[in-house]
Amino acid sequence: xxxxxxxxxxxxxxxxxxxxxxxxxxxxxxxxxxxxxxxxxxxxxxxxxxxxxxxxxxxxxxxxxxxxxxxxxxxxxxxxxxxxxxxxxxxxxxxxxxxxxxxxxxxxxxxxxxxxxxxxxxxxxxxxxxxxxxxxxxxxxxxxxxxxxxxxxxxxxxxxxxxxxxxxxxxxxxxxxxxxxxxxxxxxxxxxxxxxxxxxxxxxxxxxxxxxxxxxxxxxxxxxxxxxxxxxxxxxxxxxxxxxxxxxxxxxxxxxxxxxxxxxxxxxxxxxxxxxxxxxxxxxxxxxxxxxxxxxxxxxxxxxx
Amino acid sequence: xxxxxxxxxxxxxxxxxxxxxxxxxxxxxxxxxxxxxxxxxxxxxxxxxxxxxxxxxxxxxxxxxxxxxxxxxxxxxxxxxxxxxxxxxxxxxxxxxxxxxxxxxxxxxxxxxxxxxxxxxxxxxxxxxxxxxxxxxxxxxxxxxxxxxxxxxxxxxxxxxxxxxxxxxxxxxxxxxxxxxxxxxxxxxxxxxxxxxxxxxxxxxxxxxxxxxxxxxxxxxxxxxxxxxxxxxxxxxxxxxxxxxxxxxxxxxxxxxxxxxxxxxxxxxxxxxxxxxxxxxxxxxxxxxxxxxxxxxxxxxxxxx
DNA sequence: ATACGTGATGAAAAATATGCAGCACGTTGC
DNA sequence: GCAACGTGCTGCATATTTTTCATCACGTAT
Numbered sequence: 001x002x003x004x005x006x007x008x009x010x011x012x013x014x015x016x017x018x019x020x021x022x023x024x025x026x027x028x029x030x031x032x033x034x035x036x037x038x039x040x041x042x043x044x045x046x047x048x049x050x051x052x053x054x055x056x057x058x059x060x061x062x063x064x065x066x067x068x069x070x071x072x073x074x075x076x077x078x079x080x081x082x083x084x085x086x087x088x089x090x091x092x093x094x095x096x097x098x099x100x101x102x103x104x105x106x107x108x109x110x111x112x113x114x115x116x117x118x119x120x121x122x123x124x125x126x127x128x129x130x131x132x133x134x135x136x137x138x139x140x141x142x143x144x145x146x147x148x149x150x151x152x153x154x155x156x157x158x159x160x161x162x163x164x165x166x167x168x169x170x171x172x173x174x175x176x177x178x179x180x181x182x183x184x185x186x187x188x189x190x191x192x193x194x195x196x197x198x199x200x201x202x203x204x205x206x207x208x209x210x211x212x213x214x215x216x217x218x219x220x221x222x223x224x225x226x227x228x229x230x231x232x233x234x235x236x237x238x239x240x241x242x243x244x245x246x247x248x249x250x251x252x253x254x255x256x257x258x259x260x261x262x263x264x265x266x267x268x269x270x271x272x273x274x275x276x277x278x279x280x281x282x283x284x285x286x287x288x289x290x291x292x293x294x295x296x297x298x299x300x301x302x303x304x305x
Numbered sequence: 306x307x308x309x310x311x312x313x314x315x316x317x318x319x320x321x322x323x324x325x326x327x328x329x330x331x332x333x334x335x336x337x338x339x340x341x342x343x344x345x346x347x348x349x350x351x352x353x354x355x356x357x358x359x360x361x362x363x364x365x366x367x368x369x370x371x372x373x374x375x376x377x378x379x380x381x382x383x384x385x386x387x388x389x390x391x392x393x394x395x396x397x398x399x400x401x402x403x404x405x406x407x408x409x410x411x412x413x414x415x416x417x418x419x420x421x422x423x424x425x426x427x428x429x430x431x432x433x434x435x436x437x438x439x440x441x442x443x444x445x446x447x448x449x450x451x452x453x454x455x456x457x458x459x460x461x462x463x464x465x466x467x468x469x470x471x472x473x474x475x476x477x478x479x480x481x482x483x484x485x486x487x488x489x490x491x492x493x494x495x496x497x498x499x500x501x502x503x504x505x506x507x508x509x510x511x512x513x514x515x516x517x518x519x520x521x522x523x524x525x526x527x528x529x530x531x532x533x534x535x536x537x538x539x540x541x542x543x544x545x546x547x548x549x550x551x552x553x554x555x556x557x558x559x560x561x562x563x564x565x566x567x568x569x570x571x572x573x574x575x576x577x578x579x580x581x582x583x584x585x586x587x588x589x590x591x592x593x594x595x596x597x598x599x600x601x602x603x604x605x606x607x608x609x610x
Numbered sequence: 611a612t613a614c615g616t617g618a619t620g621a622a623a624a625a626t627a628t629g630c631a632g633c634a635c636g637t638t639g640c
Numbered sequence: 641g642c643a644a645c646g647t648g649c650t651g652c653a654t655a656t657t658t659t660t661c662a663t664c665a666c667g668t669a670t
Contacts, residue, residue, distance in 0.1 A: 044385065054636080054646070337658070615669095624658080627654105629654075632649105634648095640641100
């Protein structure tokens with residue numbers, strides 16, 4: 001797409017904050033890129049970048065323009081996939097911003113299946129926290145966001161919401177192991193391995209405990225679920241997980257020497273895992289179809305939303 | 306707008322139903338136009354026009370594309386008018402770093418007026434002391450700084466300087482009330498409510514008193530002007546204010562049971578309220594225009610600088 | 611058949627974009 | 641305090657792309 005190479009260049013400059021760096025990334029000379037920027041600015045009659053000592057920065061007009069550019073780039077991509085669809089080939093590139101929850105089991109399984117069915121579809125999966133996901137959607141770095149307990153933001157348009165009852169995870173040798181359900185109070189005497197405070201699950205737990213006048217004091221804290229689970233084996237530490245992040249069959253959990261027990265609903269109500277997009281955006285065909293598949297899988301696995 | 310000339314050409318072809326006719330209308334050769342069409346088709350991997358004996362006709366893919374092209378052309382036009390609007394000050398975001406002085410009366414009034422006139426202009430006002438303002442300018446967190454007795458710093462480029470004669474503020478029932486002017490020595494016998502030492506006005510007073518071998522011992526000290534004024538009502542405490550921080554009409558000051566008296570120039574010379582920006586920076590249009598308005602208001606209200 | 615219109619193509623000409631070397635200006639690190 | 645670095649920008653020579661001109665091949669209409 002020759003005619004929008006300049007737009008891509010300018011987008012790169014806006015992201016890099018420097019013409020030379022952007023030029024590097026786009027594999028051209030800074031001179032050429034600089035001239036494109038100057039030409040565009042002359043066309044518009046306004047500076048789109050403020051020149052600051054160590055680079056450039058979007059001006060007010062630039063902010064306006066870059067928003068348009070990103071919408072435009074995403075739109076042309078949508079057209080291209082539509083045209084590809086027309087030719088009978090399902091192809092496309094899907095950019096997903098996901099919290100930890102979906103990264104362990106859901107996405108790996110799903111992507112493998114999907115790519116087996118549609119080999120021409122490529123994926124890009126970025127792990128992020130609840131706040132960053134919105135930003136990634138907003139600047140078109142991501143098509144789809146998968147977040148647990150999403151920050152309610154006007155730009156986030158939720159397409160799927162699946163209830164997720166928090167579980168306690170412990171070693172199979174733990175004295176709590178094997179219970180059908182567990183009260184939160186039973187957990188608080190054991191050392192806890194918790195996600196970092198900006199995490200959705202952690203936030204829910206914090207709220208509940210705080211309401212009862214307590215405070216969660218984790219023995220281990222990390223933004224990596226896998227790591228947390230690996231800390232449970234040889235002691236009586238407890239961790240918390242969402243169903244979505246656990247193997248779909250109990251057997252493979254047992255193989256790892258772990259046990260998951262749902263927390264009593266009276267203590268902690270279910271939170272919601274949301275799949276969403278940037279409000280008002282028309283997604284590329286590939287991404288839209290993928291969301292359909294995702295909705296299907298989630299509903300058959302976790303019941304209707 | 307160089308980058309979308311191809312889109313315009315293709316639109317023209319779709320409308321004319323013939324490459325040669327469209328070329329005529331667009332004042333180029335049919336060859337050139339033909340080549341642009343072929344290039345675009347190669348980019349997309351699909352024919353966007355069916356060739357029929359007496360011209361061309363949109364293919365299915367072409368219908369899809371032309372819809373996008375027309376949306377784009379209209380969209381870019383919108384952006385251009387928005388940017389034009391921007392040059393006319395009707396839109397933008399202005400970040401102001403201000404000391405206490407301008408926060409009480411000047412900025413609230415001014416912003417209300419300005420936003421009434423230009424509703425699409427948004428503001429961000431950060432209160433800060435004399436030292437922080439420079440930092441906010443330097444890292445582009447603020448476009449404009451409004452500071453009384455600014456720290457002389459190379460990065461601060463002053464655009465407006467307005468002389469401000471310090472006033473004494475007291476209860477209307479105070480024995481000094483009603484004087485036309487006041488000597489500093491008359492004040493020192495009363496309890497004083499003063500700003501904190503890093504404040505510009507306080508600094509001026511400190512310097513004068515110190516030069517005469519004295520020291521200011523405030524009864525009440527705060528970084529909040531309003532609070533200081535509220536301490537005057539029921540006793541004989543004195544406070545100090547700048548004209549900029551007082552209601553523009555004397556009546557509303559009297560309504561509050563307060564009275565303001567300028568300090569004799571022989572004791573305390575006028576200090577300067579400065580409006581400035583980061584030296585060497587080209588401000589966003591909106592900010593630059595707002596400074597013009599600000600200069601106007603300040604000059605008509607406090608005389609020429 | 612002839613005349614006209616269509617889109618497509620090759621080679622030359624014109625216009626445009628790119629790369630290189632270097633300038634001026636600020637910041638950073640020693 | 642000074643050198644090294646990084647930034648955007650510019651003049652000039654070079655590539656590359658685009659446009660033009662002169663055609664061709666095909667289909668229609670007269």
